[in-house]
Amino acid sequence: LKDELKISAENGIHVQLCGRSYYLDPKRTVPGTANFISHAHTDHLPRRSDEKHVIASSETVALANMRLSADLMRTDEEGLSMFEAGHVQGSRMALIERGLSILYTGDFCTRDKLHMRGARPVRTDILIMESTYGRPCYSFPDPIELSAVIRDWCADTLEGGRSVVFNVYPLGKAQEIEYMLSGFPLFCDASVHRHNAILSFPSEVPEMSHAGREPAVFIVSSLKSLSSLPRGLSRPLIAGASGWALDSRSGRTSTLDENFPLSDHCDYSDLLAFVSGCEPSLVLTTHGFSEEFAADIKRELGTEARALKDGTVSLSAHF
Numbered sequence: 001l002k003d004e005l006k007i008s009a010e011n012g013i014h015v016q017l018c019g020r021s022y023y024l025d026p027k028r029t030v031p032g033t034a035n036f037i038s039h040a041h042t043d044h045l046p047r048r049s050d051e052k053h054v055i056a057s058s059e060t061v062a063l064a065n066m067r068l069s070a071d072l073m074r075t076d077e078e079g080l081s082m083f084e085a086g087h088v089q090g091s092r093m094a095l096i097e098r099g100l101s102i103l104y105t106g107d108f109c110t111r112d113k114l115h116m117r118g119a120r121p122v123r124t125d126i127l128i129m130e131s132t133y134g135r136p137c138y139s140f141p142d143p144i145e146l147s148a149v150i151r152d153w154c155a156d157t158l159e160g161g162r163s164v165v166f167n168v169y170p171l172g173k174a175q176e177i178e179y180m181l182s183g184f185p186l187f188c189d190a191s192v193h194r195h196n197a198i199l200s201f202p203s204e205v206p207e208m209s210h211a212g213r214e215p216a217v218f219i220v221s222s223l224k225s226l227s228s229l230p231r232g233l234s235r236p237l238i239a240g241a242s243g244w245a246l247d248s249r250s251g252r253t254s255t256l257d258e259n260f261p262l263s264d265h266c267d268y269s270d271l272l273a274f275v276s277g278c279e280p281s282l283v284l285t286t287h288g289f290s291e292e293f294a295a296d297i298k299r300e301l302g303t304e305a306r307a308l309k310d311g312t313v314s315l316s317a318h319f
């Protein structure tokens with residue numbers, strides 16, 4: 001029994017290894033087990049917390065408590081270490097080392113950005129990874145070069161007398177845009193402001209209620225916030241920033257004047273390079289094109305790979 005391993009997509013991802021139970025991004029935290037939260041995006045946070053002690057960065061715990069009105073607390077777990085995931089502030093990957101090693105990426109991004117270092121590969125026996133953009137058609141531009149394009153576009157728009165609205169996630173994308181546009185007249189909505197306050201980053205972006213009639217850049221987490229734009233402002237140009245901007249068929253761009261392919265995830269070649277760097281003997285993929293990407297890992301790298309499917313045991317082994 002001691003050397004048993006089981007991995008299943010159940011309540012997030014459930015890993016049972018040598019008599020210890022781990023839940024990775026669980027929907028509900030479970031007492032008596034190790035509960036790891038990779039980052040504070042809603043789809044990775046527990047909806048119920050029967051166990052208050054979680055393994056996560058201090059930023060993730062603070063953001064989770066704000067977003068869920070919860071009272072989670074940080075704890076440590078022997079044999080579990082965390083590494084920068086490069087996705088949003090506070091995002092971490094988890095490495096479990098107990099007889100053998102298992103790396104769980106959560107959402108991750110290996111490209112260095114202006115405001116954040118990318119994730120680096122970690123040697124592991126088993127790699128559990130997200131494959132959101134696991135199709136060859138997804139190839140993202142260099143984030144530093146894209147930052148310059150976004151700055152230029154904003155400068156031109158303001159000079160032309162129009163304001164800019166960025167409609168983005170309040171955690172991650174909002175801070176990234178604010179950071180790359182430092183020096184511009186910037187304002188944000190209440191939700192973005194709450195996230196900035198917890199992260200103390202970036203230093204100071206006032207709320208929209210403080211804006212005058214001069215053209216400015218507004219960072220909002222919902223287009224509903226446009227109702228609090230200052231009166232007398234001419235219609236602003238509305239921009240998005242997402243990896244899906246590359247996907248013209250997605251239809252997600254219809255309400256936007258401009259959509260920049262700025263992503264907090266790996267693109268296809270980043271994902272493959274990460275697998276190579278980790279040198280795993282088995283890869284389990286989750287999110288997005290998980291089955292297609294698992295097949296590509298096998299074909300391109302010769303590494304055993306399969307998709308983690310909901311509710312089923314994807315791996316059961318003795319070693």
Ligand SMILES: [Zn+2]
Pocket residue numbers: 039041087107
């Ligand atoms: Zn995320």
Ligand SMILES: [Zn+2]
Pocket residue numbers: 041043044107
């Ligand atoms: Zn996610």
